[in-house]
Amino acid sequence: MRYFQVNDQCNGCLACVQNCPANALRAEDSDANRVLSHNMARCARCGNCWRICPQEAIEFQFMLENGWDAVKSLELVYCSVCGVPIYTMDYKRTLSEKLGTSGEPTCSKHRDEVTRAAKAHFLKGRSPDMRGGAI
Amino acid sequence: MTMKILTSDPNKCNGCRMCQTACAILKAGVCNPEKSRIRVIEMDECDRYLPLVCQNCEDAPCIAACPKEAISRSYDQVVRTVIDYNKCVGCKMCLNACSFGTIGFDEDRGRPFKCDLCGGDPLCVHFCEPGALTLKDPTMIQYDQARVSALKRTAGMRR
Numbered sequence: 407m408r409y410f411q412v413n414d415q416c417n418g419c420l421a422c423v424q425n426c427p428a429n430a431l432r433a434e435d436s437d438a439n440r441v442l443s444h445n446m447a448r449c450a451r452c453g454n455c456w457r458i459c460p461q462e463a464i465e466f467q468f469m470l471e472n473g474w475d476a477v478k479s480l481e482l483v484y485c486s487v488c489g490v491p492i493y494t495m496d497y498k499r500t501l502s503e504k505l506g507t508s509g510e511p512t513c514s515k516h517r518d519e520v521t522r523a524a525k526a527h528f529l530k531g532r533s534p535d536m537r538g539g540a541i
Numbered sequence: 542m543t544m545k546i547l548t549s550d551p552n553k554c555n556g557c558r559m560c561q562t563a564c565a566i567l568k569a570g571v572c573n574p575e576k577s578r579i580r581v582i583e584m585d586e587c588d589r590y591l592p593l594v595c596q597n598c599e600d601a602p603c604i605a606a607c608p609k610e611a612i613s614r615s616y617d618q619v620v621r622t623v624i625d626y627n628k629c630v631g632c633k634m635c636l637n638a639c640s641f642g643t644i645g646f647d648e649d650r651g652r653p654f655k656c657d658l659c660g661g662d663p664l665c666v667h668f669c670e671p672g673a674l675t676l677k678d679p680t681m682i683q684y685d686q687a688r689v690s691a692l693k694r695t696a697g698m699r700r
Binding site for chain 2: 493504514517
């Protein structure tokens, strides 16, 4: 995505280069061409170049556009009980690499199912009066 | 250095959740069970309640899972696993690694939290009216026997 754009009206006068307070613009003459470059990290988005450009060649409005660029798209893993998205496939891979085991993906709400099922299995049939069996 | 373990007895627990309230107020300063380090889950199958708290596992999955090595074992007051918040980045790896789900996540601060045994004297134990929560030292628990029986019980349900 190019945010700083210069249209065809530019004649290479380099007024913008001279007037950029942040030294974010640069011109190089080589191979019979004058190449104008813009540095996004240096640019302070002051709009000085656009203001002074005699040809009105600088399209600064793209610098002020509010938008989101998708930078990554990863496959989701859903809770095996309720189906809400919990983490991504790559997150799961990292986790299983670190732990050496991989289990059913469960959300925090249904994580208890495993504990509950295991514990209930051993408590079943016992009366509440029976003391002991602490974990 | 003392080794202590917080145990819960589902046969005694009546589900009053006093431990959650006490923990949340002490540790987070708010009366919000979501912020409690201890959690009480209901077991519908046998009509019992089970308080769940960090077990300070020997081979802690949270330590293994943490990509920033922010979780470590501390031996200062009592043997426990602690989170170093200067290293933690809030990736929730530990939350997903924990088999008990006893690590909570503070959405406001973006950091996880877990039971630190209150430095050896947990408040929840004092607040437990029916006496389901107890802090035991290892002489009261036969670790070798417990390990053998636990392995026998969990055989085939490894996750």
